[in-house]
Amino acid sequence: MPLGRDELPVDTIELARFMVGKYLVHDMPDGRISGQIVEIEAYPVGDSTSHAFQGLRPYNGSMFLERGHAYVRLTYGTAYMLNMSSETVGIGAGVLLRAVEPVDGIALMEARRPGVPLRDLARGPGRLTVAFGIGQSFDGRDLCTGRDLWIGKGEDEADPIVAATKRIGLSREMHRPLRFYLSASAYVSGPRRLLLPLFTGVSDV
DNA sequence: GCAAGGATATTCT
DNA sequence: GAATATCCTTGCA
Structure with a gap:
């Protein structure tokens, strides 16, 4: 079931936490690729590391579109x-998809990333886009249409256990716990220690 | 498993 | 010229 725009939390940080456990789906002529989102980072308004921090630019316009x-x-x-x-x-704000646990279309992912073990197919933001066949042409697309590339909700309604840490690959704004991941997942990129709080459902940051 | 170094395109100073 | 929301290979444990 595709997630509608009305179902997305309005706040960037709440949205990032909400997205952990949801599904990324890409329907293509040769089949469906899907996976569970296990790691995501928030780049909220006012964050100096955000690509939108400098204001509207030719390359970052999509961050200024409706959520x-x-x-x-x-x-x-x-x-x-x-x-x-x-x-x-x-x-201008957004959430970065950092890792996905493959579910459907694993053979299609392996075809794009030959010789890569299942655990690593979409473990990392750059690997994820290769596995799912996502390139620059996808910039600006609406992910709430339920067609082509979209976000799906899970069948089980149990709140996943989500951990928060500082984000990866940055040299500034390191004090904020804006990286969220599925605590028990083996498909998460980067360090899993140094985690700050451990919590479920909606809370504060 | 973990650390170091290189490749690579675009943006910013 | 330096920095960057990364990945791969190599070397060592």
Whole structure:
């Protein structure tokens, strides 16, 4: 079942935590690729590390779209990253999808990443976009249509256990716990120690 | 398992 | 020129 825009929390940080446990789905002519989102980071308004911090630029316009739109960006010259815009029109913020546990279309992912073990297929933001076949052309797409590339809700309604840590790969704003991951998952990238709080459901940050 | 170094494109100073 | 929301390979444990 696709997640509608009305179901997304309005706040960027709450949205990031909410997205842990949901599903990323890509329907293609040769089949469906899907997986459970196990790791995500928030880049809220006012965060100096956010690509939107400098204001509207030719490359970051998608972060200023209504929440639920894809923002795809090349970093380090080699890795595309998939974000979802998280605020209302004209406000630049987003959440970065960092790791997914493969569910459907594993053979299609393996075809794009030959010789890579299952656990590593979509473990990391750049790996995730390769496995799911997502490139720059996906920038600006609406992820709430339920067609093509979309976000799905799980069948079980149990609140997942989510841990929070500082974000990965940054040299500033390290004090904020804005990285959220499924606590028990083996499909999470980066260090799993140094975690700050452990909590379920909705809380404060 | 973990650390170091290189590759690579774009943006910012 | 330096920095960057990364990944891969190599070397060592």
